[in-house]
Amino acid sequence: MMEKKIALIPGDGIGPEIVREARKILDKVCEKFGHSFTYTELLMGGCSIDAYGVPLTDETLEAAKASDSVLLGAVGGNVGNSRWYDVAPNLRPEAGLLAIRKGLGLFANIRPAYLYKELKAACPLREDIIGEGFDMVIMRELTGGLYFGERHTEEVDGVRKATDTLTYDENEIRRIAIKAFEIARKRKGNVISVDKANVLDSSRLWRQVAEEVAKDYPDVTLTHMLVDNCAMQLVMNPGQFDVILTENMFGDILSDEASMITGSIGMLSSASLSETKLGLYEPSHGSAPDIAGKDLANPIATILSAAMMLRYSFDMDKEADAVEAAVSKVLEDGYRTGDIMSEGCTQVGTIQMGDLIAERIESN
Numbered sequence: 001m002m003e004k005k006i007a008l009i010p011g012d013g014i015g016p017e018i019v020r021e022a023r024k025i026l027d028k029v030c031e032k033f034g035h036s037f038t039y040t041e042l043l044m045g046g047c048s049i050d051a052y053g054v055p056l057t058d059e060t061l062e063a064a065k066a067s068d069s070v071l072l073g074a075v076g077g078n079v080g081n082s083r084w085y086d087v088a089p090n091l092r093p094e095a096g097l098l099a100i101r102k103g104l105g106l107f108a109n110i111r112p113a114y115l116y117k118e119l120k121a122a123c124p125l126r127e128d129i130i131g132e133g134f135d136m137v138i139m140r141e142l143t144g145g146l147y148f149g150e151r152h153t154e155e156v157d158g159v160r161k162a163t164d165t166l167t168y169d170e171n172e173i174r175r176i177a178i179k180a181f182e183i184a185r186k187r188k189g190n191v192i193s194v195d196k197a198n199v200l201d202s203s204r205l206w207r208q209v210a211e212e213v214a215k216d217y218p219d220v221t222l223t224h225m226l227v228d229n230c231a232m233q234l235v236m237n238p239g240q241f242d243v244i245l246t247e248n249m250f251g252d253i254l255s256d257e258a259s260m261i262t263g264s265i266g267m268l269s270s271a272s273l274s275e276t277k278l279g280l281y282e283p284s285h286g287s288a289p290d291i292a293g294k295d296l297a298n299p300i301a302t303i304l305s306a307a308m309m310l311r312y313s314f315d316m317d318k319e320a321d322a323v324e325a326a327v328s329k330v331l332e333d334g335y336r337t338g339d340i341m342s343e344g345c346t347q348v349g350t351i352q353m354g355d356l357i358a359e360r361i362e363s364n
C-alpha cells in the first residue's frame with residue numbers, strides 16, 4: 001500500500017476532460033492494488049491567465065513541487081483568436097509550460113512513438129516502409145538550448161535584429177545522456193544521438209559527452225546521426241530507431257514528426273523527469289480547443305501518461321503494466337474515439353473510453 005500526492009493540472013481546451021478520465025483510471029488502480037492517491041487541482045495556462053493574470057503563479061509552482069508527481073492535460077488556445085495571445089510572450093499560456101519545466105528541473109523529456117498494430121491503417125507511411133512496425137522513444141533535453149538561452153530584439157542602425165542563443169554545458173549534456181542510456185538498457189540497447197555536429201559547437205560537445213557516457217554502458221550501442229538526416233530516416237526507415245537522444249529544439253521538431261508517423265497522436269504519452277522522482281506527465285498532443293467540451297477527445301494519451309507516472313515516479317511497474325494492458329484490450333475489443341476510428345469498430349466518446357479502460361484494469 002502506497003500513499004501518493006498527485007498534482008492535477010487540467011489546463012485548457014480538452015485538458016479538463018482528458019485529465020478527468022486519467023484520474024478515473026488512477027482511482028481504479030488504487031482500488032485494485034490497494035494504494036491511496038490524493039489529488040490537488042492546479043491552474044496553469046489560459047485558465048490561470050483568466051484567474052490570476054499570469055500563466056503560472058509562484059503558489060502553483062510551489063504546490064506542484066510539494067506533490068509526488070504532476071499530471072498535466074494541455075495548455076493554450078487558438079493563437080489567432082484568443083485574448084490569451086494579445087500579451088507579451090512571457091505572459092502567454094505556453095510560457096507557463098516552460099516555467100514549470102524549468103521550475104521543477106524537468107530536464108529529461110521522454111516521448112514514445114509506437115505503431116499500434118490495431119491502428120496500422122492510420123499510419124501515413126507505405127506498407128513496405130512500415131515493415132514490422134516501429135517502437136522508439138525520443139529523449140529530448142528540456143531545460144536548456146535555444147529555449148532558455150539569452151534572447152533579445154533590438155534595432156541597430158535602423159535595422160531590426162533578433163538574437164537567440166544555443167548553449168549547453170557538459171553537465172547538462174551528461175545528465176540527459178545518462179537518462180537515454182538507462183532507458184535504452186531496458187529496451188533494445190540502442191541509442192542514436194542526434195545533432196548538427198557538422199555546423200554547431202554545441203553539437204560537437206554533445207557528441208563528445210555522449211561518447212564519454214557511452215563508456216559506462218558497454219551493453220548499449222551509441223551511434224550519431226545528423227538532425228536533417230534523422231528527419232529523413234524517420235519517414236524512410238522508422239524501424240531502425242530505439243532511443244533517440246537529442247537537444248531541446250531538435251527534439252521538439254523530431255518528436256512531432258515521430259508522433260505523426262504513428263498516425264495516432266491521440267495515443268502518445270510523455271514524461272518529463274528531474275533528478276528526483278518528481279516528474280510531469282502529459283499527452284504529446286495539444287489542447288484541441290475546437291473539440292473542447294464535446295466528449296470527442298481521445299483520453300488514451302493522458303491515461304498512458306498516467307501509466308508512465310506510475311512506472312517512473314512511483315516505481316509501480318505492475319500497476320503501469322495493468323493500465324497499458326487495459327488500453328490494448330480496449331483497442332482489441334474494437335472501441336475507438338473519433339480520431340482513430342476505422343471501419344468495423346465501435347465509436348465512443350471521451351467518458352465512455354475512460355469507463356471501458358477502467359473496467360479492464362486487473363491486478364493479476
Ligand code: IPM
Nearest residue numbers: 076094095097098251252255
Ligand atoms: C512541446 C510544445 C512546446 C515546446 C511549446 C508549446 C512551447 O511544442 O511540448 O513540444 O516547444 O516545447
Ligand code: MG
Nearest residue numbers: 252253255256
Ligand atoms: Mg512541440
